[in-house]
């Protein structure tokens with residue numbers, strides 16, 4: 393579904409990615425840990441087609457990002473740390489706009505269903521996005537991913553700043569998405585949540601994947617120890 397093959401990225405003299413290799417299957421939630429500057433966002437930006445790798449390949453469904461971007465972009469959705477949509481438009485209007493941009497046209501009832509599935513309270517659907525909390529914005533991001541039928545969802549620190557209840561709700565939605573077959577790539581600093589939500593954990597250091605483990609083989613305390621020893 394998602395594959396990095398010897399991915400390298402250099403910014404000027406600085407080598408941010410030094411030959412990254414990983415594979416993420418359908419239905420997996422891969423949580424990527426790593427210090428500030430390890431190269432997590434660079435990796436995501438390459439898969440989103442926002443950055444060109446210096447060498448190597450980023451593949452989505454065996455298609456190379458960059459050369460087949462029109463096709464790969466149809467398969468992906470992105471949820472950043474703060475979902476930035478149109479503040480003057482409501483949740484429903486944002487969802488309508490972004491799903492149309494992805495080539496879908498939905499009825500008001502269908503839009504409402506996506507927002508409900510994402511867990512956004514119904515009384516918020518018609519309110520301007522500028523009045524939404526961070527957790528509510530994340531839910532609109534999820535609704536957009538659902539409406540696009542995204543097969544891969546990239547998330548960059550999606551739970552940072554969310555309260556425990558909102559984190560829990562977000563985790564549940566991620567698990568539901570994965571259960572339906574979506575592959576999730578989540579860059580995070582939250583070791584506890586990574587173990588809770590992830591099916592696999594990667595630890596990145598200075599542009600390389602130095603550990604990859606299944607969450608069935610590790611608990612939060614031992615992952616924290618491994619992380620601190622690694623970085």
Ligand SMILES: Nc1ncnc2c1ncn2[C@@H]1O[C@H](COP(=O)(O)OP(=O)(O)OP(=O)(O)O)[C@@H](O)[C@H]1O
Nearest residue numbers: 403404406408426427428429430431432433434435
């Ligand atoms: N446009 C750029 N020009 C030069 N260096 C850059 C650029 N973008 C990123 N870098 C450098 O590349 C390295 C990797 O950055 P990246 O943002 O991918 O790290 P990260 O793991 O996402 O960090 P964080 O956890 O802080 O978000 C860092 O040293 C960063 O300073």
